[in-house]
Structure formats: C-alpha cells, structure tokens
Amino acid sequence: MITREHCAALDAADPLAHCRARFDLPPDTIYLDGNSLGAMPANVPARIRRALEQEWAHGLIRSWNDADWYPAPQRTGNRIATLIGAGRDEVIVADSTSVNLFKVLVAATRMRPGRPVILAERTNFPTDVYVADSVAEMTGRELRCVDPADVLGAIDETVAIVSLTHVNYKSGWCYDMAQVTRRAREAGALIVWDLCHSAGAMPVRLNDCGVDFAVGCGYKYLNGGPGAPAFVFVASRHLAQVRQPLTGWHGHARPFAFTHDYEPHPGIDRMLTGTAPQLGVIALESALEAFDGVDLDVLRAKSVALGNLFIDLADQQLAGLGCRLASPRDPRERGSQVSLAHEEGYAIMQALIARNVIGDFRAPDILRFGFAPLYVRYVDIWDTIAALEDIVRTGAWNTEAFKTRKSVT
Ligand SMILES: Cc1ncc(COP(=O)(O)O)c(C=O)c1O
Structure with a gap:
C-alpha cells in the first residue's frame, strides 16, 4: 500500500527538489501539463x-x-x-x-x-x-x-x-x-x-x-x-x-x-x-x-519514478472505476507522461482542473498527465490520483459546465 507519507519521503530524498524553486508556480496548484506548456521559470520576467x-x-x-x-x-x-x-x-x-x-x-x-x-x-x-x-x-x-x-x-x-x-x-x-x-x-x-x-x-x-x-x-x-x-x-x-x-x-x-x-x-x-x-x-x-547543473540521467530517473508511481497509484486507487492505462507500463518505452483513457475523460479533466490539478485532454478519451521532473513532486502524484478517485467515484464530473467543450482542450 503506497501512502502519502511514502511520497513525501521520496520528495525529501529527491536530488532535483531544489529545482522547483527555479519556477514561479501558483500555490495550491498541481501542474501536470508541462508537456503542453511548461511552467514559467522565475528568472524570465x-x-x-x-x-x-x-x-x-x-x-x-x-x-x-x-x-x-x-x-x-x-x-x-x-x-x-x-x-x-x-x-x-x-x-x-x-x-x-x-x-x-x-x-x-x-x-x-x-x-x-x-x-x-x-x-x-x-x-x-x-x-x-x-x-x-x-x-x-x-x-x-x-x-x-x-x-x-x-x-x-x-x-x-x-x-x-x-x-x-x-x-x-x-x-x-x-x-x-x-x-x-x-x-x-x-x-x-x-x-x-x-x-x-x-x-x-x-x-x-x-x-x-x-x-x-x-x-x-x-x-x-x-x-x-x-x-x-x-x-x-x-x-x-x-x-x-x-x-x-x-x-x-x-x-x-x-x-x-x-x-x-x-x-x-x-x-x-x-x-x-x-x-x-x-x-x-x-x-x-x-x-x-x-x-543549469542538472544531470540528465538524474532527470530521467526522476521522470521514470514519477511515472511508475502514477501507474502504481492508479492501479491501487482507480481499479474498477472505468479508467484504463493508455501508456506503456514499461518505463523504457515511455516518455515523461502517463495517459489514462476514460469515456468521460473531458469532463473528468475539467473537474480536476476546477480543483487546481492541471493536466489536459486529447480526443477522443485521453486524460494526459505530464511530469516535468524539475518541478513536479511525488506528493503531487498522490494528490492527483486522490482527486481523480474522488471525482470519478462521486460523479462530480457529471455537470453541464464540465461537459461543455472549450476551444483549447
Ligand atoms: C509532436 C508535436 N509536433 C509538433 C507540434 C506543433 O508544434 P508547433 O505548433 O510549434 O508547430 C506539437 C504540438 O503540440 C507536437 O506535440
């Protein structure tokens, strides 16, 4: 059983943890869409x-x-x-x-x-x-x-x-x-x-x-x-x-x-x-x-660990809820993202975003979660899966507002 404490311990031991401070990220937001638009480095403005x-x-x-x-x-x-x-x-x-x-x-x-x-x-x-x-x-x-x-x-x-x-x-x-x-x-x-x-x-x-x-x-x-x-x-x-x-x-x-x-x-x-x-x-x-100073093999090791954690937690928390893994399980065949398929994927992603957990949706049914290793934390993965489980279990996605498609998905 993977716990949030375990994820927090992984963050405490993360050799790239200091890199998160190089970004200006909004507080209370989990950002798993760096594979679409990367977060803003704090030195840019x-x-x-x-x-x-x-x-x-x-x-x-x-x-x-x-x-x-x-x-x-x-x-x-x-x-x-x-x-x-x-x-x-x-x-x-x-x-x-x-x-x-x-x-x-x-x-x-x-x-x-x-x-x-x-x-x-x-x-x-x-x-x-x-x-x-x-x-x-x-x-x-x-x-x-x-x-x-x-x-x-x-x-x-x-x-x-x-x-x-x-x-x-x-x-x-x-x-x-x-x-x-x-x-x-x-x-x-x-x-x-x-x-x-x-x-x-x-x-x-x-x-x-x-x-x-x-x-x-x-x-x-x-x-x-x-x-x-x-x-x-x-x-x-x-x-x-x-x-x-x-x-x-x-x-x-x-x-x-x-x-x-x-x-x-x-x-x-x-x-x-x-x-x-x-x-x-x-x-x-x-x-x-x-x-600067980032070893790309260390970056890759963290990306793989984040992806594996996401898949393990999805197995643990989302079984029987209609979510299907749409990415390779084998990290050697996977980049730095994990996708889940669900027939209500669009509305579920909107419900997640409303809770400040940001991923994105690709038609027809893909929920995409990208792991930018410089700023994504292990606890972010835990919190994302917990929010996803709650949204799918309670049907919180099932509102007109979440089902109405915006122009950029
Ligand atoms: C694999 C891939 N190639 C090309 C593009 C489009 O790039 P651009 O809009 O810079 O032409 C994207 C955009 O997401 C992409 O994912």
Missing part, C-alpha cells in the same frame, strides 16, 4: 523586463548589436544542443516546429533524389503528417503512413525520409531512437525526429544515434513560454549539402551585404529564414537556465 525597458525602450535598434540580440538564436540553439546530444553549431532556434519540419523535410528529400517514399506513422501528431503530406505532394513523392509497430519493417531502399516523433503526444510511447535510426541508415534513408515531447524531459542522444535531422518546440519541457520559438538540428556532416526551401535573408551567408543572389550560410544559420521573434528567443534563452 526580470530578463524580459530588461529586454523591454532597457534594451528596446532605450537601446532601440542599437540593441541588435549592443545587447547581443542578433546571435541569440545561435546561443540558445547551443544551450539546447547540450540537452539533446548535439554538437556546437548543429542547433539553431527559429520559427515553429511545423515550419522547421517543412524546411527539414524538403531539404532531406532533395538529398535523396530517386527515392519515392516519405515514411511516417499514422499516430503521429497531426501537424507532422499534414506537413509531410504537403512536402510529398510538392516534391512528387508518396507519403506512406504505417502503424508504429510496422515502422522498422517498412524502411527499405524506396524510402527517402523516415519522419517520426520520438515520444508520442497521446500515449507517451517512446521509440528506440538508436534502433530506428540504425535501420534507416542501413537502408540509405535519412531520418528526421520530432523531439517536442522529449527535449528537456529525458536525455536525447542525437549524435550517438547518428541522427540526420531533428526539430522540436520551445514551449513544452524547455519552458520557453506560450508560442516560444522552436529549434532545428542538422548533423554537421550534412550542413554543406542542406538546401532548405524558405531562403530568407537570415539564412544567407552575409545577410547585411544585401546581395541579389541567395548564397546559403555555410553553417546552421542556413536553416534560418527571417528575423527572429526576439522577445520569444530571449525568454527561451533565459528559461533554459533552469537546467
């Missing part, structure tokens, strides 16, 4: 205030040079590189994940002429499939979507690109990146990983695995804020050949030469298009300080 009140208001345009605004996408990319197993100058911050995916898929497809297939998976996040579909149409290829279990078998010599998401947004199911990347390379295909649900939640080893391209967002486990700019990784061995389609002036070798002809930057800057959303980049850059 002061940095943004300085950017607004000094650098913009008084520095004006001089701040592109004097406040080092211009190289912020590169600096921030290098910080992210340390979290995803990339080298210096292989990662840059730009645009959104969807836009970066478009740039990378077109660039990769151009590097594999004569191969007719872009391979993706059916359960991927919709934007990944929509973008791949459009790229296939534009480049005269076929988009082939298969079930995750069939991906390895579907990689053959016809495949130009394999485009997958490392951790599935609904179930939290995690690919074996090393195995799939190896298979793609054996077949001569290029691989693109979407790291939206793994960057900042677990160690990612892009270069150890031999990955070609990756993209990911800044607003989930990296805590960059709503609509934070995304990042893009290109393995250094490909940089000289990569020709991405959105050839804006910031991707030029000499943007301020203002030449008529496009000449791509020799390095990762060629993945840029236009002017960075500077306040967003600054927020993301300062938010990443929350990872």
Whole structure:
C-alpha cells in the first residue's frame, strides 16, 4: 500500500527538489501539463523586463548589436544542443516546429533524389503528417503512413525520409531512437525526429544515434513560454549539402551585404529564414537556465519514478472505476507522461482542473498527465490520483459546465 507519507519521503530524498524553486508556480496548484506548456521559470520576467525597458525602450535598434540580440538564436540553439546530444553549431532556434519540419523535410528529400517514399506513422501528431503530406505532394513523392509497430519493417531502399516523433503526444510511447535510426541508415534513408515531447524531459542522444535531422518546440519541457520559438538540428556532416526551401535573408551567408543572389550560410544559420521573434528567443534563452547543473540521467530517473508511481497509484486507487492505462507500463518505452483513457475523460479533466490539478485532454478519451521532473513532486502524484478517485467515484464530473467543450482542450 503506497501512502502519502511514502511520497513525501521520496520528495525529501529527491536530488532535483531544489529545482522547483527555479519556477514561479501558483500555490495550491498541481501542474501536470508541462508537456503542453511548461511552467514559467522565475528568472524570465526580470530578463524580459530588461529586454523591454532597457534594451528596446532605450537601446532601440542599437540593441541588435549592443545587447547581443542578433546571435541569440545561435546561443540558445547551443544551450539546447547540450540537452539533446548535439554538437556546437548543429542547433539553431527559429520559427515553429511545423515550419522547421517543412524546411527539414524538403531539404532531406532533395538529398535523396530517386527515392519515392516519405515514411511516417499514422499516430503521429497531426501537424507532422499534414506537413509531410504537403512536402510529398510538392516534391512528387508518396507519403506512406504505417502503424508504429510496422515502422522498422517498412524502411527499405524506396524510402527517402523516415519522419517520426520520438515520444508520442497521446500515449507517451517512446521509440528506440538508436534502433530506428540504425535501420534507416542501413537502408540509405535519412531520418528526421520530432523531439517536442522529449527535449528537456529525458536525455536525447542525437549524435550517438547518428541522427540526420531533428526539430522540436520551445514551449513544452524547455519552458520557453506560450508560442516560444522552436529549434532545428542538422548533423554537421550534412550542413554543406542542406538546401532548405524558405531562403530568407537570415539564412544567407552575409545577410547585411544585401546581395541579389541567395548564397546559403555555410553553417546552421542556413536553416534560418527571417528575423527572429526576439522577445520569444530571449525568454527561451533565459528559461533554459533552469537546467543549469542538472544531470540528465538524474532527470530521467526522476521522470521514470514519477511515472511508475502514477501507474502504481492508479492501479491501487482507480481499479474498477472505468479508467484504463493508455501508456506503456514499461518505463523504457515511455516518455515523461502517463495517459489514462476514460469515456468521460473531458469532463473528468475539467473537474480536476476546477480543483487546481492541471493536466489536459486529447480526443477522443485521453486524460494526459505530464511530469516535468524539475518541478513536479511525488506528493503531487498522490494528490492527483486522490482527486481523480474522488471525482470519478462521486460523479462530480457529471455537470453541464464540465461537459461543455472549450476551444483549447
Ligand atoms: C509532436 C508535436 N509536433 C509538433 C507540434 C506543433 O508544434 P508547433 O505548433 O510549434 O508547430 C506539437 C504540438 O503540440 C507536437 O506535440
């Protein structure tokens, strides 16, 4: 029998417990939605205030040079590189994940002429499939979507690109990146990983695995804020050949030469298009300080322990109440979230949120709970399951207010 005292003891022994103070979290709120919008690091407002009140208001345009605004996408990319197993100058911050995916898929497809297939998976996040579909149409290829279990078998010599998401947004199911990347390379295909649900939640080893391209967002486990700019990784061995389609002036070798002809930057800057959303980049850059001194293996160990605790408590407290585990039990196959399925999932999640326990809902019946190891506590897991048990047992979810769908779920 797991008790709340046991969870409190786990918190007392948690080597990452001190990191929670790096975030400005509302009191009396349990936040299990860092896989959708990360919590705000406490240092960000002061940095943004300085950017607004000094650098913009008084520095004006001089701040592109004097406040080092211009190289912020590169600096921030290098910080992210340390979290995803990339080298210096292989990662840059730009645009959104969807836009970066478009740039990378077109660039990769151009590097594999004569191969007719872009391979993706059916359960991927919709934007990944929509973008791949459009790229296939534009480049005269076929988009082939298969079930995750069939991906390895579907990689053959016809495949130009394999485009997958490392951790599935609904179930939290995690690919074996090393195995799939190896298979793609054996077949001569290029691989693109979407790291939206793994960057900042677990160690990612892009270069150890031999990955070609990756993209990911800044607003989930990296805590960059709503609509934070995304990042893009290109393995250094490909940089000289990569020709991405959105050839804006910031991707030029000499943007301020203002030449008529496009000449791509020799390095990762060629993945840029236009002017960075500077306040967003600054927020993301300062938010990443929350990872200072954090050992990613320790981070992963806590994420696994939080997930295991959630599943064990769900088994203990929710049996017979209509909740089904919708994530892998084996932590080696799981990212940093656990999902439960319940046919009244939407209303149940609204009832939980009304009690200041914040997760989210994904249609048709998934309750998602994300565990950002820098700020989620073991007692939060206990309290969440206790609230969930009460809501389901008493039918407290069964009101018109909780059943009425809002536009963002
Ligand atoms: C796996 C995955 N890829 C892409 C996206 C969308 O990213 P963006 O809105 O930055 O284009 C999301 C958003 O949740 C996601 O979960």
